[in-house]
Amino acid sequence: MGASGVMAQRQAYDVIIVGARCAGSATAMLMARRGHSVLLLDADRFPSDFEASTHLLWQSGAARLAKWGLLDRLRETGCPSIRKITLDLAVMSLEGNAPAADGIDEAFCPRRLVLDELLLEAAQEAGVEFHQESRVRELIMQDGRVHGVRWTTADGGTEEATCRMLIGADGASSPVAKMVDAPVLDEHPRHEGIIWAYFDNFPAEGMEFYSRPRRMLMVYPTNNGQSLVGSCVHQEDYAEVAREADTRMLEEFEALAPSLAARTRQATQSSRWLTRSTKGFRRQATGPGWALVGDAGLTMDPITAAGISNAFRDADLLSAAVHDGLAAGADIDAVVARFQDERDAVSIPLYEFAKESSKLEPPPQPIMDLFGALPGQQDAIDQYFGVFAQTVPVSEFFAEANFVRIMSGQSQTA
Structure with missing residues (x-):
């Protein structure tokens, strides 16, 4: 109940999103741009920094900002673009840049105070209703399906709202994931x-x-x-x-x-x-009336610095699925469920790559031989950096045919 002891009148939205950082604000913006009513809640006060992040936005993530009309806004903050990557292996040094994504050959490392505020402003411009210092305490259920949430406000009051789809974008320790009892499909310890x-x-x-x-x-x-x-x-x-x-x-x-x-x-x-320090895990992404996006659904070991780029990718995928689901009426959950397959298809190879990389162990001899063959083959060096930028699939770079091509020197740039 509110400070006066009276619970605020219940409101109805197409979508309620819990968590207003990269994944949440991006998903909210995309849903609102598609014409849906969106309520965005976050327990923090904004603008505020988010220290649990190394901030790297690879070319694939920058390309999505460009598609959303926001990359120039990021440039205007003074965040420098990055077109040169150096990997010092002690016995050799590799220099290059990842292949472009949709014409964007730049990476960025924005402070989260800057990036999160930029995304939140874009969401609100699109028509998203935002409540800060709002901590979700309880789900509203109807016929076994999530139907809304109740939350406490900064002044100690209680408010509630209903929705056709609840999205948890509230980080690796996601309260929403706990409330809906989202199964963990895979996890590995901190390496x-x-x-x-x-x-x-x-x-x-x-x-x-x-x-x-x-x-x-x-x-x-x-x-x-x-x-x-x-x-x-x-x-x-x-x-x-x-x-x-x-x-x-x-x-x-x-x-x-x-x-x-x-x-x-x-x-x-x-x-x-x-x-x-965080463990990697993959949760079930959807259920009756709910979905998880960003680190709430999939957290990779941060050694590949893929978190923000992943959040943008999954915001794109989930917003499209929820949009189609809302149009499908009673079949909404079945339609939204496709998001899990789409997310996993593109993320599991990099998830496994990050898990192995995070062990910080010497690579096996075939990989050492591969590194030894890279100097002088600029396109192959750039391809390797593209694995991290998600512009070159893991399976493509480490495919046997590509391995043979690099080892034979056939990838050397003319």
């Missing part, structure tokens, strides 16, 4: 954790990775002239390094990548060291 900070005056030329035993160091240029500098740390070492990050991080840079350490020393650290 590594990420430790990072932001630096002013850090000279960065594009995106940088330094692959070392039990580590993957990284540099991304981001908003406000800053760079994100950090490391993926093997899970056995993660807790200790995170606890002593103020001293251990620079020590590790000195030992593993002296040139990176030198630039870090010359720069000015503008944040504390931030940490994140």
Whole structure:
């Protein structure tokens, strides 16, 4: 009930979405642009940062922003575009860029305070009704199907609304997923954790990775002239390094990548060291009256930095399925259920690739041989980066025919 003790009048929407970050705001915007009434709820107050993110938006994700008419808005925030990727393997260094997605050959690393606000503004411009500081407490059920939600407001009141479809976009620990008892279809333990900070005056030329035993160091240029500098740390070492990050991080840079350490020393650290470690999992994506999008339904190990690009992809897929489902009337759940197959078809290969990469173990000899054959074959190097950017399918790059082509040097650019 509200502060006066009277529950607010129940309202009805086509769609209620819980979670207003990347997946939630994007899905809300796309549903509203299709003419549906949308209520968007989030427990946080906006604008606000989201620290549990390394922020990378690959070419595939940037292409969706372009399709939605929002990429120029991101550019206008001063977030630099990234067209150069460097992978330092200690014994060799590979440079290139991922193949373009729908003509977009740029990646970006926006601060979440910037990106989330941009998406939320676009959703509201499309007609989405947004309530912040609204924490969903209970589902409204009817005939075994989700029919709406009740939530508490910032002033301690209670409100409720009904919907034809509830979408949980509320992150890896999704309360909506727990309320609907969404089955976990696959999961794996934490293999590594990420430790990072932001630096002013850090000279960065594009995106940088330094692959070392039990580590993957990284540099991304981001908003406000800053760079994100950090490391993926093997899970056995993660807790200790995170606890002593103020001293251990620079020590590790000195030992593993002296040139990176030198630039870090010359720069000015503008944040504390931030940490994140998460297990990967895949939940059932839909059920009677509900669906899950973004990390609520599928969380990959962050070593591939695929989270935001995945969220945009799945927002596209789910909004199309829900739109068709709403038109189907009584068959809405059967129509929306296609989203699971569509999501899994494109995500499981990268999910498995991320799981193996996150172990931070030396690659098997055939993969080492493949890396050894890459120098001088620029199109093959770019293809490999395209696996991460989701512009080259995992199965295509690691296909036997492509492997043979690279090993024979036939992919060398003329």
